[in-house]
Amino acid sequence: MxxxxxxxxxxxxxxxxxxxxxxxxxxxxxxxxxxxxxxxxxxxxxxxxxxxxxxxxxxxxxxxxxxxxxxxxxxxxxxxxxxxxxxxxxxxxxxxxxxxxxxxxxxxxxxxxxxxxxxxxxxxxxxxxxxxxxxxxxxxxxxxxxxxxxxxxxxxxxxxxxxxxxxxxxxxxxxxxxxxxxxxxxxxxxxxxxxxxxxxxxxxxxxxxxxxxxxxxxxxxxxxxxxxxxxxxxxxxxxxxxxxxxxxxxxxxxxxxxEKLPQEISIQKRVDTLLTHINLFEKKGTSIKAFPVLKRFFKIYISGFNGAAELRSQLMQTSTPSEARNLLNNFIAVA
Incomplete structure (x- = not known):
């Protein structure tokens, strides 16, 4: 026992x-x-x-x-x-x-x-x-x-x-x-x-x-x-x-x-959280073949703000963690 x-x-x-x-x-x-x-x-x-x-x-x-x-x-x-x-x-x-x-x-x-x-x-x-x-x-x-x-x-x-x-x-x-x-x-x-x-x-x-x-x-x-x-x-x-x-x-x-509502989360925080997820996903040694699994998470972070749909569409076209990370960093740089 x-x-x-x-x-x-x-x-x-x-x-x-x-x-x-x-x-x-x-x-x-x-x-x-x-x-x-x-x-x-x-x-x-x-x-x-x-x-x-x-x-x-x-x-x-x-x-x-x-x-x-x-x-x-x-x-x-x-x-x-x-x-x-x-x-x-x-x-x-x-x-x-x-x-x-x-x-x-x-x-x-x-x-x-x-x-x-x-x-x-x-x-x-x-x-x-x-x-x-x-x-x-x-x-x-x-x-x-x-x-x-x-x-x-x-x-x-x-x-x-x-x-x-x-x-x-x-x-x-x-x-x-x-x-x-x-x-x-x-x-x-x-x-x-x-x-x-x-x-x-x-x-x-x-x-x-x-x-x-x-x-x-x-x-x-x-x-x-x-x-x-x-x-x-x-x-x-x-x-x-x-x-x-x-x-x-x-x-x-x-x-x-x-204990926060989605509408309380800033665009910066949403992007930062997804970047963190991408980095952790990559750090655990996941193969590129598994990258499509990560894409199911894009919508839960990138939604509820102007430009979210377009950014999400662009993210879905990426094929590696690096591509997704660069796209998000560029988005924040010009936001």
């Missing part, structure tokens, strides 16, 4: 505010950007990208996968300074691979927890029996949780959804509450919805009620359609969760954890 004194889930700190794990988004560069723009106490936990246990256990696949767990020295310093925990999120459907991956992560890396993805709705992931598919496979889900628990003294959580094709909160949450877990993160949609429709926070509240009716204290974190810290705190109060995880909300406001 984990050392309770080092377990952020059981430390008593409430509420817990989290930045969601997002594919090709929450790498070390973006997490550092968010941390630089975070007020003390406004963010408690960040997560890595979605990391394949099959990839980590494959002799050739490990090299192509392990970068998802990379934490830079500068990010590590900011995590310590701001008192933010970092959790490795993993996925797959092979309990042995979970055991081996978690042993490696626990022994070779410095993380504060392990999160098992049982909520990814992407069809090809679900078709392979991973992510949300595990909601309908309790025996395999139990094996995976047990293998993960056996492999580490770190706290273990599950991020999941309300169901696969139908809302199945009663059965699924009751099952998870019987497992040796330290936390449950519940997204208020079923797999079939993907990201469509509204997140059902009433069902998240139902999960909390199920836990309470069993006399249990395992923390439940709500996730889905939260776009500000004010909304996060309102949801915690209204639906009884132990915290909130924010995902897509960070795209509409990268300064969300600085």
């Amino acid at each position: 984990p050392d309770v004194s080092k377990n952020f889930w059981t430390s008593g700190q409430r509420p817990l505010l989290m930045l969601a794990p997002m594919e090709d988004v929450t790498d070390t560069a973006f997490r550092e950007v968010v941390l630089r723009n975070t007020n003390p106490g406004a963010l408690n936990v960040v997560f890595t990208e979605f990391t394949s246990t099959d990839g980590l256990c494959h002799p050739k696949g490990r090299e192509a996968t392990i970068h998802r767990l990379y934490v830079s020295d500068t990010e590590r310093a900011l995590l310590k300074e701001k008192g933010v925990k970092i959790v490795a999120q993993i996925w797959g459907n092979n309990p042995t691979h979970f055991y081996d991956s978690v042993r490696m992560i626990s022994q070779e890396m410095a993380f504060d927890g392990i999160d098992i993805n049982m909520g990814c709705p992407v069809r090809k992931v679900v078709a392979n029996g991973c992510g949300s598919a595990l909601i309908d496979d309790e025996p395999l889900a139990a094996e995976i949780i047990a293998a993960t628990r056996e492999a580490t003294s770190l706290p273990v959580s599950v991020k999941t959804r309300l169901g696969v094709k139908i809302v199945d909160t009663e059965r699924w949450i009751s099952f998870l509450l019987e497992q040796p877990l330290d936390g449950i993160i519940l997204h208020g949609r079923i797999q079939k919805q993907m990201s469509e429709g509204d997140a059902d926070w009433n069902e998240i509240a139902r999960a909390v009620a199920i836990r309470n009716s069993k006399g249990l204290s395992i923390p439940i974190i709500g996730n889905g359609d939260v776009f500000s810290l004010e909304q996060a705190h309102n949801n915690i109060k209204k639906y009884g969760t132990d915290g909130v995880m924010i995902g897509r909300g960070i795209f509409s406001n990268p300064w969300l954890f600085a």
